[in-house]
Amino acid sequence: MTFTEQLSLSGTEWRRTTPPNIALCCPFCSDRGETVDTRFRLYINLTSEEAHCFNCQWSAKAGRNGLRRVLKGLGAVGTSVSPEAHVLARQEPLSLPKDFQLLATVRKDPDHKLRTAYRYLVARGVNEEQMVRHEIGVSLVGPASHRVIFPVRCKDRLVAYTGRDFTGTQKPKYYTRGVKESFFGWRECPYPDERTRTLHIAEGVFKAMALERALRYSVAVAALGSSLTLAQARLVCSGYYTDVVMWLDPDGPGIKGGIRSLEMLRRLWPRGGKLWIAGYKGDPLDEVTSAQIRKTFNDMTLAYTTDNCWRVLFCVE
Numbered sequence: 515m516t517f518t519e520q521l522s523l524s525g526t527e528w529r530r531t532t533p534p535n536i537a538l539c540c541p542f543c544s545d546r547g548e549t550v551d552t553r554f555r556l557y558i559n560l561t562s563e564e565a566h567c568f569n570c571q572w573s574a575k576a577g578r579n580g581l582r583r584v585l586k587g588l589g590a591v592g593t594s595v596s597p598e599a600h601v602l603a604r605q606e607p608l609s610l611p612k613d614f615q616l617l618a619t620v621r622k623d624p625d626h627k628l629r630t631a632y633r634y635l636v637a638r639g640v641n642e643e644q645m646v647r648h649e650i651g652v653s654l655v656g657p658a659s660h661r662v663i664f665p666v667r668c669k670d671r672l673v674a675y676t677g678r679d680f681t682g683t684q685k686p687k688y689y690t691r692g693v694k695e696s697f698f699g700w701r702e703c704p705y706p707d708e709r710t711r712t713l714h715i716a717e718g719v720f721k722a723m724a725l726e727r728a729l730r731y732s733v734a735v736a737a738l739g740s741s742l743t744l745a746q747a748r749l750v751c752s753g754y755y756t757d758v759v760m761w762l763d764p765d766g767p768g769i770k771g772g773i774r775s776l777e778m779l780r781r782l783w784p785r786g787g788k789l790w791i792a793g794y795k796g797d798p799l800d801e802v803t804s805a806q807i808r809k810t811f812n813d814m815t816l817a818y819t820t821d822n823c824w825r826v827l828f829c830v831e
């Protein structure tokens with residue numbers, strides 16, 4: 515994969531500057547004692563691999579594996595970087611796999627593979643209402659073969675999808691395409707009968723849907739990673755929501771990513787606006803009962819009923 519493909523896969527937003535240069539938000543700034551970069555201050559020459567951050571002054575000299583070091587800093591898994599032949603070519607709009615088929619309708623389908631995919635979802639707690647609402651489907655051929663497909667949309671435009679293996683044999687378990695500029699389950703505003711303006715964010719699709727089932731009519735979304743991308747943080751801050759609850763995974767990457775996300779949200783939140791943020795860490799959300807989720811959320815709400823501009827609550831159950 516090329517460098518920019520790996521950036522896209524890891525959900526990193528980047529911008530073209532003068533070819534062959536691009537710019538992105540520097541992943542090294544905070545570790546180097548600077549504020550988190552949200553202004554694309556890391557410039558990278560894709561040909562020579564020279565790189566320089568105009569905020570924290572991190573730099574890589576020509577031919578010194580700058581691209582790989584940047585990917586490592588971003589937490590991208592890439593092992594090698596292939597030449598950037600098409601970087602200036604316009605990217606094709608993303609589409610779902612050609613054989614994509616909605617799963618809500620296949621409970622009694624004669625095709626046993628479709629039924630297996632359906633049963634996999636049900637076993638993970640997903641109900642038919644959610645299959646319909648989130649347009650969850652399946653693909654049986656091509657690169658996302660034998661995966662349940664979860665589309666990620668932004669204002670009705672497909673921006674990404676992730677496919678979860680349902681056979682228990684494929685690695686990696688998740689196959690993700692597109693750019694993480696939105697969330698699985700994202701809505702511009704809550705459901706009509708929902709009074710609060712609280713957005714619940716989980717790492718993965720099953721956790722988000724567990725939240726959705728437990729907190730009926732709340733908007734619960736999946737970031738598809740342990741940290742928000744800058745584009746996701748912007749989306750959260752630009753819309754309808756006044757409260758954000760980060761349901762962090764209780765592991766190292768979950769907590770580190772959560773803190774990085776909270777810092778981005780705090781910086782991007784409009785001046786004068788109120789942001790009420792709570793974090794949770796406990797057993798995985800898709801392994802606890804709906805009642806436990808509701809109790810945790812009520813505890814969080816009770817603990818912070820004032821007009822907090824910025825609060826982080828780690829509630830250990």
Ligand SMILES: [Zn+2]
Nearest residue numbers: 540543567570
């Ligand atoms: Zn920097």
